Amino acid sequence: MQRIKSIEALQRYRKKVSGRIGLVPTMGALHAGHLSLVTAAQNANTKRTNGKKVNAKNDNDLVVVSIFVNPTQFNKSSDLEKYPNTLEADLQQLEAAGVDAVFLPNFEMIYPDNYQFQLTENSLSKLYCGAHRPGHFDGVLSVVMKLFNLIKPDYAYFGEKDYQQLSLIKGMVQAFFLNVKIVSCPIIREADGLAMSSRNLRLTPIERKIAPQFYATLISDTSLADKKQQLASIGFDVDYLEVMDDRLLAAASLGEIRLIDNVPLDTLTHGIRGTSS
Numbered sequence: 722m723q724r725i726k727s728i729e730a731l732q733r734y735r736k737k738v739s740g741r742i743g744l745v746p747t748m749g750a751l752h753a754g755h756l757s758l759v760t761a762a763q764n765a766n767t768k769r770t771n772g773k774k775v776n777a778k779n780d781n782d783l784v785v786v787s788i789f790v791n792p793t794q795f796n797k798s799s800d801l802e803k804y805p806n807t808l809e810a811d812l813q814q815l816e817a818a819g820v821d822a823v824f825l826p827n828f829e830m831i832y833p834d835n836y837q838f839q840l841t842e843n844s845l846s847k848l849y850c851g852a853h854r855p856g857h858f859d860g861v862l863s864v865v866m867k868l869f870n871l872i873k874p875d876y877a878y879f880g881e882k883d884y885q886q887l888s889l890i891k892g893m894v895q896a897f898f899l900n901v902k903i904v905s906c907p908i909i910r911e912a913d914g915l916a917m918s919s920r921n922l923r924l925t926p927i928e929r930k931i932a933p934q935f936y937a938t939l940i941s942d943t944s945l946a947d948k949k950q951q952l953a954s955i956g957f958d959v960d961y962l963e964v965m966d967d968r969l970l971a972a973a974s975l976g977e978i979r980l981i982d983n984v985p986l987d988t989l990t991h992g993i994r995g996t997s998s
């Protein structure tokens with residue numbers, strides 16, 4: 722696995738390699754959710770005939786992962802400072818998974834303009850998570866655009882846990898005629914239902930025991946108002962519970978840790994009680 726630590730090295734790598742590139746952008750602290758994106762990007766590479774790769778329509782020849790804790794998408798400096806850093810373990814996991822290259826930039830490389838130029842979406846990005854984390858999606862869209870411009874992937878892989886992010890990135894690709902296909906990958910959950918997230922590492926043991934109630938409450942056969950009340954009574958500080966597209970999206974904090982999750986409405990037994998969905 723090539724470790725690429727500068728823009729120049731990335732540009733050299735990009736000139737040298739040919740074939741389709743699948744990109745998995747991450748902020749590190751990798752877990753099985755990230756590795757499922759890598760697997761999705763790699764699926765092509767396992768299909769071989771006599772040792773030769775056989776490409777299906779959306780197969781990749783190379784899989785590149787980026788690890789960059791992007792400061793511009795953190796609206797609280799304490800959240801950025803405490804974001805888990807497990808770089809050595811991350812690199813070992815990516816190496817073991819057979820990733821071709823990992824891009825490891827720093828702030829100065831990604832933001833030579835010190836973030837004077839940024840990308841803003843003016844509608845969806847202001848709702849839900851955007852309403853509670855001002856500037857968050859500007860940071861996400863700006864860094865993803867930069868990664869796309871630098872790496873020029875054919876496919877890029879994002880998890881459905883960050884459903885609003887996924888939708889905004891798809892919108893950005895359309896709006897700017899970007900030549901990359903966005904592949905959305907299902908949420909990966911712990912055995913107790915908690916959606917995998919790097920921030921779960923920061924839950925205290927007691928919070929970790931309570932955290933699965935978030936998902937359990939989302940899928941319970943109750944109204945939105947009851948779900949909110951139930952979460953509050955367990956100790957969650959609820960930011961929102963809202964229907965977007967055909968999903969119920971939610972964000973709530975447990976102590977210092979903000980959790981987000983979502984479920985397709987058609988997986989709920991009776992839709993959501995008290996709504997027509």
Ligand code: PAF
Nearest residue numbers: 746747748791861864883
């Ligand atoms: O989902 C994430 O981990 C981040 O928002 C992303 C897409 C890597 C951009 O920093």
